[in-house]
Amino acid sequence: MTTIKASCPTCGEVEMTSNDVMLMVCNHAPLSYYAFDCPSCADEVRKPADDHVISLLMSGGVRAQVWEVPAEALEPKAGPTLTYDDLLDFALLLSHEDDIAARISEAITG
Ligand SMILES: [Zn+2]
Structure with missing residues (x-):
């Protein structure tokens, strides 16, 4: 070898x-x-x-x-670099999505 x-x-x-x-x-x-x-x-x-x-x-x-x-992954990226604030805003928006999904679920099942 x-x-x-x-x-x-x-x-x-x-x-x-x-x-x-x-x-x-x-x-x-x-x-x-x-x-x-x-x-x-x-x-x-x-x-x-x-x-x-x-x-x-x-x-x-x-x-x-x-x-x-x-x-x-190889596409050129335009615009400013994401910041921690952008990430936090995104996480908050995702939690709102959960609220909306829960209400829809309640509306359908309840
Ligand atoms: Zn070593």
């Missing part, structure tokens, strides 16, 4: 086998990554995987899994 060398931000260079590395190839290339649990500190390490890294890992026997990012 091929030995894979990678670096952990805490422990530095570590060695593992191809079975210890997870390679996730995305249909949106910049979101492809590989991950492993560091054999020394047990932290999960996750790093971006460009085409070179992907082919290197696959030649070392790491199996690639394909994942697709939903198209709406």
Whole structure:
């Protein structure tokens, strides 16, 4: 089995086998990554995987899994960034929705 060398931000260079590395190839290339649990500190390490890294890992026997990012996640976002106040307003509106749903339910069943 091929030995894979990678670096952990805490422990530095570590060695593992191809079975210890997870390679996730995305249909949106910049979101492809590989991950492993560091054999020394047990932290999960996750790093971006460009085409070179992907082919290197696959030649070392790491199996690639394909994942697709939903198209709406890549849409350009317009308008100001949401704030905590926006989130609180939204949560309050949701509670009003519950009131409305409860009244409708009462009206239907009662
Ligand atoms: Zn580590």
